Amino acid sequence: MLQLSTPSLRDSILRHLTYSFGKDPEHAILEDWRMALSYAVRDRIVDAWFKATHQTYETGAKRVYYLSMEFLIGRLLEDGIVNLELVEEAKSALAEFSKDYNDVLADEPDAALGNGGLGRLAACFLESLSTIGCPAHGYGIRYEHGLFRQSFVGGRQVEQPELWLGQRHAWEFERPEVRYRIGFGGHVTNHGETVRWHPAEEVEAEAFDTPVVGWKGRWANTLRLWSGRAIHPFDLAAFNHGDYAAAAAPEALARTISRVLYPDDTTEQGKELRLKQEYFLTGAALRDILRRFNNQFGDLRKLPSKVAIQLNDTHPAIAGPELIRILHDERGIPFDESMDIARNTLSYTNHTLLPEALESWGEALFGRLLPRHIQIIDQIDNEHANRNPSRTQSMRADHQVKMGQLSFVMAHKVNGVSALHTELMKTTVFEELHNLHPDRIVNQTNGVTPRRWLLACNPRLAGLITESIGEVWVDDLEQLEKLEPYIEDAGWLDRYGKVKRDNKVELSNWMGQAHGFHVDPDMIFDVQIKRLHEYKRQHLNILETIAHWLEIRDNPDADWTPRLKLFAGKAAPGYFFAKDIIRLINDAAAVINADPLTNKYLKIAFLPNYNVTLAERLVPAADLSEQISTAGKEASGTGNMKFALNGAPTVGTLDGANVEIRDHVGAENFFLFGMTAEEVMERRMVESHAQKAIAADPRLARALEVIREGRFSPAEPERYHNITGNLEGADYFLVCSDFSDYWRAQREVDAAFKDQQGWARMAAFNTARSGWFSSDRTIRGYMKDIWDAKSLLD
Ligand code: 26Q
Secondary structure, eight states, rough: OOOOOOHOOOOHHHHHIIIOOOOOOOTTOOHHHHHHHHHHHHHHHHHHHHHHHHHHHHHHOOOEEEEEEEEEOOOOOHHHEEEEEEEHHHHOOOOOOOOHHHHHHSOOEEEEEOOSSSHHHHHHHHHHHHHHTOOOOEEEOOOBBBEEEEEEETEEEEOOOOOOOOSSSOOOEEEEEEEEEEEEOOEEEETTTTTEEEEEEEEEEEEEEEOOOOGGOOOOEEEEEEEOOSSSSOOHHHHHTTTTHHHHHHHHHHTTTTOOOOOOOOEEEEEEEHHHHHHHHHHHHHHHHHHHHHHHHHOOGGHHEEEEEEEESSSTTTTHHHHIIIIITTTOHHHHHHHHHHHHHHHEEEOOOOGGOOOEEEEEHHHOOOOHHHHHHHHHHHHHHHOOTTOOOOTTTTGEEEEEHHHTTTSSEEESSHHHHHHHHHHOOOOOOHHHHHHEEOOOOOOBIIIIIIIITHHHHHHHHHHHHOOGGOOOGGGGGGGGGHHHHHHHHHHHHHHHHHHHHHHHHHHHHHOOOOOOOEEEEEESSOOOOTTTTHHHHHHHHHHHHHHHHHHHTOOOOOOOEEEEEEOOTTTTTHHHHHHHHHHHHHHHHOOOTTTEEEEEESSSOOHHHHHHHHHHGGSEEHHHHHHEEEOOSSSHHHHHHTTEEEEEESOHHHHHHHHHHEEEEEEEEOOOHHHHHHHHHHHHHHHHHHHHHHHHHHHHHHHHHHHTTTTTTGGGGGHHHHHHTOOTOHHHHHHHHHHHHOOOOOHHSSSHHHHHHHHHHHHHHHHGGGGGHHHHHHHHHHIIOOSSSO
């Protein structure tokens, strides 16, 4: 391998500025500096990347492929700098040119190629796979527009297109030589044993590669994203006839396939383009995987021993039938054997049990777009029924294709994302399949990468930890438990408290500058940041806030604990109830923040355009983490882990990974409230449960009443009757039934926060005991229990 010597970062920046971007330091704009620094860092990542690739080939190691419709990677420059331990060098190199490190980092657009938790998990997994040194590729779609930008007009969410590629992007390598034709529609022919699909329409998938570097640059894997292009990009005949629009039409049409990320984080039933995107990703990824396998190993019967393909939810579930189609139709392997090879290669992660979020497609649409695949699915279903005569539920009932059941049957392992969620999978949606295949469902509780979610985003806390126990924690997060003895040292605990306080000052200053919102950093920073959903119950939070406001007004001179309620999150554009909740929070904020009687004790802010970068600002400065979903509904949560790690105790229900967080940090360091998943199911059966809860709690009744009367929408008093009517009626997510206990927990928070030392202890125990929630631990679990894959660094 060619060896080049590594120039200093300073020299490398200057070289790139000059020769890659054609600027001298006098004329360079901020974006030029950002690009030059990115290329200087990227050069070093590429060195690690080549080394890893060669080692993988040479050892013939098994490879992991993570197929996901979403990779919510955020900014990459700081990630690279931190993992290569170049922070100080980068700062001083830029300072030499009178450039501020943070300004340069802030110039990078946030790549929002995902909706929320599922996409961010995929991004954390890629980083952990590289840190661990497990040979892996992520496969996704190179959306031209990621998740929409959110702003508020009159308190209402307005969506604007996001254009992450509008500025120069430093991290991808276009691979024009890596292209596959992906077909749609058409018909199927049978010649004796040979079945062939003849698509009516084809687009080309072109690869773009982004290297993902792990801790200390020991390893780098690839994120390969597919972009749609036309096979015959330009219709010259049409052009020559003077029809210029028609001439460009094939290209425009082909590109729509990778144009935009679907902004709904629960299944939006039946959109043709979405199904096309799913097959586009999966078809291209499988061809690429098989080409690589074929070059290196050849014998397809050995596929499961050299390839593990993980399906991130059912979105790439077409991988099962597609792999069978290739093995059987194209390579002539018998159907049942093809099915076994495919199953032994594939595994599936479930991220939700919400019935409305379980993906299913109408057979008419599905059969029109993928006529051969629907035949194969029927054959899979028959084969599965024959092998399991007691089976009653088909994946092909009600003229639908049920992607969850298809994924289950075509996977050798199916995993949930927290202990509770995995148990619920066994007793609800997958009960029958679990009884037929009792060894298939396994748990892999989610995790987050400590490089981004502690070392990079919270340098003050990371510094204190490293000074105390050394830097071992960065890739062995459970070492954080070595902090426990320090917690008993009053001097150390003071420093821990000061880190949080400094982070809060920094956030306050930023909110003042960026949003003209001024807050006292000594308030409790109480934070709920996540997608808007009824099951996540942002409306429970605002109801409690309103009730608290009314109580302060009744007695404004009492010894209230000052609190800032911070919200951020996007609502799916078509989810009108969620959008109403946003508007209610903004309307309530306007009234309550302007109340001179209460505003030294209570303030509300809803920060617009929540994204990874905003999370990186908020998490280090939070005092309290709101994880208040209806028990049984949040599969895991991962924000909950980021907050605990950064020293924000949780106020939360026994839902998802909250259960395990509480087990780890200790019940005394967690503010528990609400019904359990079992109690939730029972309570739903109780007639008028909401009315009963309202009658029993005058605070709740009064909060609902002021909303209903239009206190926050005087120009339009009925504005929130949809919300109040829902809560006073069916209240499916049991906001009313959990209100009183939530109130109680919040008052315990108030009391606990008054004892600043006691609070710091609680926060520090959260940090010291959150090491288990590293995505490194999660990935090692997948490698051992699901993929049978090995690290090449151990
Ligand atoms: C499907 C079909 C069509 C259009 C959109 C979708 C779609 C897109 C995104 C469906 C679901 C999602 C995202 C789901 C998600 O983010 N789930 C979250 O996954 C996290 C990681 O496991 C968990 O921590 C969260 O609890 C879970 O809600």
